[in-house]
Amino acid sequence: MVIELSPKPQETMAWEVKARLKREDRDNAVQAWGLNTAGLVQAGRTNVKYLPLESELLTDEQINITETIPSLILRNIAKRTWTAEQVLRAFIARTVIAHELVNPLAEVLFESGLTRARELDEILRATGRVVGPLHGLPISLKDVLHMTGVESTLGYVAWIGQLQPKNDSLVDFLSEAGAVFYCKTNVPQTLMSGECVNFIFGRTSTPWNTSLSAGGSSGGEGALVSLGGSPLGVGTDIAGSIRTPANFNGIYGLCPTTGRLPLHRADRTAGDSLIKGVAGPMSRTLDGLELYTKTILSMEPWMKDHQILRIPWSDSLYHEGLGSKHKLCFGFMAHDNVVLPNPPILRCMQDVRHALVKAGHQVIDIRPFDGVEFLKLALRILHATGGNEVREIIASSGEPLIKEFALPSSDKALTVSEYKECSKELDIIRQKYLDLVLDTARLTKSGKPIDAIILPSGGTVAPPHGTMEYLTYEAISNVLDWTCATIPVGFVNPRLDRKPTQFTPLSDYDLRNFETCENSYALSGHINANDGLDSPERYQDAPVCLQLMGLRHSEEKVLGLLRTIDRALGRTDDYKA
Known part of the structure; x- marks a missing residue:
């Protein structure tokens, strides 16, 4: 995995040390999973799209789980064919491989994700009922989305160490629906770039050809989803930031109209911008886009978030x-x-x-x-x-x-x-x-x-x-x-x-x-x-x-x-x- 930083001056600058330590924390958390990805890519190979399946690092069960469409994953968890922990472990393993190949990760939340998955399994075992329509589904989040107690650096060294005090509105809705969060993905510094690179986490590539861009600003999300490390990811878009990475990584992405689906909580919005950012789903499957949109709208987000218009899902329009x-x-x-x-x-x-x-x-x-x-x-x-x-x-x-x-x-x-x-x-x-x-x-x-x-x-x-x-x-x-x-x-x-x-x-x-x-x-x-x-x-x-x-x-x-x-x-x- 190649990490690019700025040219070194005569003396290492304080910001470089801060960035390096943050990056090392991330990589140590990935390596702690214990999957040996060393030597995975042969010299000169640029197309790594199918390496997770070719690597022999995944079990047949993990391949089966991670190659299943999101709605069927949910049905299998609800029927107790698979546990939420089983499903998450499969996607974490594939995420570890993806990280070695294209560098998509910003925040590694594997352990807290496993805790959540086990809680959901226990609830289903004890009650016979799922928590919500996304019960046990692993969902990856672009780094711009805020989670309580987790950093959102947005590629800025200046924001390393600043833990978020509260979840974003969207994160709360997804959590209430039963989603399991296990990672946040890389973005360009400032977000306003079609190239996914920053001085903390380095550069992300498309798995179809690692000499080419993964796009921005949801580039880490697009690359991770494309490699099968996530069944359903959430990106944001204000000038193509979902659709450019979806394009470059060869996946589906939906950029909704403003006011239809939630994003930030009120105190984290950008203010009165004439062109507003939105959050939307990214997936290898159209099933993932449909599942996400139907689920969020079924939760009547306008009842809790003043920014959302009262427009329920319409089967007639579909x-x-x-x-x-x-x-x-x-x-x-x-x-x-x-x-x-x-x-x-x-x-x-x-x-x-x-x-x-x-x-x-x-x-x-x-x-x-x-x-x-x-x-x-x-x-x-x-x-x-x-x-x-x-x-x-x-x-x-x-x-x-x-x-x-x-x-x-x-x-x-x-x-x-x-x-x-x-x-x-x-x-x-x-x-x-x-x-x-x-x-x-x-x-x-x-x-x-x-x-x-x-x-x-x-x-x-x-x-x-x-x-x-x-x-x-x-x-x-x-x-x-x-x-x-x-x-x-x-x-x-x-x-x-x-x-x-x-x-x-x-x-x-x-x-x-x-x-x-x-x-x-x-x-x-x-x-x-x-x-x-x-x-x-x-x-x-x-x-x-x-x-x-x-x-x-x-x-x-x-x-x-x-x-x-x-x-x-x-x-x-x-x-x-």
Whole structure:
């Protein structure tokens, strides 16, 4: 496992010592589990996705448990086929392997998780009843989520040692439902980066190719889930922070509308931000996303958390997404007028399109959204303070900033009147694109607006570490505050994903994005030289995911539509990415 830190000065700085000690505590807690992962990866191997199953470190029972979809895990615990402790031990073992492979962990909570699992087993034995709908299910949490007595460093050395006094609202709901927490996962310093790296815990990679990014800011969560170390993880999203890691790690992820599902308790919110962060599920299975959303909404979170709207789960909306109400129509948006996605993404867009048409669904092209206006407004709002709070945090420890985060200039801070103008611009954009979707009713066979928009998850698949730049594809839904999900649909194909012979860039961003695909998707490792494919193995094995975006408060319908797409792709309901 490679841990990257900043270049060493002549004398070790105090912040470096603090970071090293924290990192050693984490690694000692992992090693205390007693699983010998030394020498697990052969030199030169970059695809470690299936190493947990190939390693012979897991028993057949542990493989069976960790390869089971979440809802079936719960049924087996409830029937006492498996104990909660058995299940947790299986996922901990797989997490230990995952940590050796891609470095996804921040906080190790194995022992407290085992205590909780044993308590749940005793309750079920004594009463014959489960505690709640998630009784005994291991759930991993992104480090941004607060737990009583546990640190939430968010990748800042300055916040090492600061124990949280209370649980977040979401953590309380999941605990009440019977979930078992056993780890928190790595994030980029500041959270505002598409690369998961900080000076405490180092860098996280995607298991599909460890030379490529795991994404951010829920990168540790995405990588752990992808390797099967967690059946269901919780990430957060304010500009693609669930969907970028889901994309780069080849899993499912749901970014809900604000006010639908809980996140922080009131005193830990970000205040009156025009673009608000949300929490959502990440899983190898669509079953995990459905289970999480149904469970939380069944608990009537609006009764305990004032931030949550009273919108119960709607079976009717879910079945509408399955196509039982009217003939479905998907709008396809090929690009955002700023960056044309690289070849494998465009190919997979067409593959999904053909599959939906073959399955009997209508597909229409929609006018690309204006990525320029989304990017400009999002950056003004997200940088409204001029980065001053970040400066204060790092100044208190003396640590530098990661190079993957571009700190905005202090003179970019907005006045109150400028911020109010952003609010007005945001309302105008939101109405503009709602009208655009409503106008599609004249083009559909049902006479209703398109059911959702299928669009790229980004301009590129998982890029080499430290190179991600463009985030507008992922930020569109946050600006609009629409429900958006990630669905895995394919992989880079060395024979099909050729660089275009002619290219006129849409923007400077597009030119730089295009340059990343030069000699990158035609891979040399397994191809004869006379094929004319002379590229390095830069993007080998990278997954390709797409986004499915619905209107506000359409979580149930989006989940139903994901199920419809999966079925069109020939997947069974228990399919695992």
